[in-house]
Amino acid sequence: MTETRPALQVAMVGHAFMGAAHSQAWRVAPRFFDLPLAPAMHVVVGRDAGRAQDAAERLGWAGSATDWREVVARDDVDLVDICTPGHTHAEIAIAALAAGKHVLCEKPLANTVAEAEEMAAVAERAAGDGVRAMVGFTYRRVPAVALARRLVQEGRIGQVRQVRAVYLQDWIADPEAPLSWRLDKELAGSGALGDIxxxxxxxxxxxxxxxxxxxxxxxxxxxxxxxxAAGDTAGTLGGGGASGERGPVTVDDAALFLARFAGGAIGTFEATRFATGRKNALRLEVNGSQGSLAFDFEDMNVLELFDATEPDETAGFRRILVTEPGHPYVSAWWPAGHGLGYEHGFTHQVVDLVEAIAAGTDPHPTFADGLQVQRVLAAVEQSSSTRTWQEIPA
Known part of the structure; x- marks a missing residue:
């Protein structure tokens, strides 16, 4: 029974959009999955005491605090979940790992390669003491995506030759949309490139x-x-918040790049927050020597599979509704045909993290994986600046 399992006392830093999603995951995961540890939503941290307390009550945390450093040092905290802007990730994660706390850190891992390298090095040392760290790329845990990976591993589409990956949003297409921290390079690191x-x-x-x-x-x-923004009274985003005042956008609105994979495949990537009409269209198509796979998060319970070995007369993309008990993660949820949603990826993230901690193994993606993605982002930025191809360090 759950009450006989060792507790995992969780502290979460940040309680906005990602904090709400992570909170739902911590609440739900132990109620639908048979976890080896019992997560306890112990304390949520925010800069403003009143808002932090409101968030604790609304999101289900036992208490609140305003000083993450004090929380990280507490003996009654086992894991620190970081849901803050990118410029804070390195300091919080490194301090938490040094204090012997497991860490879940939102993506991208950091704002710079140097920060990510330090975080990965600290995480590697901490792993030697049984302390685990994971970066939050939750789309890995959409059942259709996990099934796609399984099919590639099984050789169902043969040798991978070409990849198309795009992430399309439109939430800042209006030029009068106000500045936010996501449009400030000092806080976000990059724009559409790093965010999506x-x-x-x-x-x-x-x-x-x-x-x-x-x-x-x-x-x-x-x-x-x-x-x-009118509420930016401190002038943290380019001005003092006075009526009619404008501030600079210091990040990219759109990113495009060509890529080559270690195994020889080629890829095209696009990320934009100006694709009017697209709200959260994360799309992936993988073409192989014996078939193709296609996924679109705006139809997230479906994976399309094309089998090139079938006769031309009957060949075509097959629409797989990924809601069967044998599909990744699905058996814990609803009867076949009853789809999952955005929030379920976060729940599956908690499940995988807790199981890895209990097993004494590294959860994936590791900070080293996050560092590798950070190096890709930096290489794209450097390529755009120099108009040259850039290699990604191994």
């Missing part, structure tokens, strides 16, 4: 089981300044 392009990179590498080794890219900023 990182997901496309990880998804492509995860499904193919191969890594990118070379890229040629282009970044574009369509709207170079925006209104400063």
């Amino acid at each position: 392009g990182a997901h496309a990179v990880d998804l492509a590498q995860f499904v193919t089981g191969d890594r990118l080794v070379e890229v040629s890219g282009h970044l574009e900023t369509f709207v170079t300044e925006r209104p400063v």
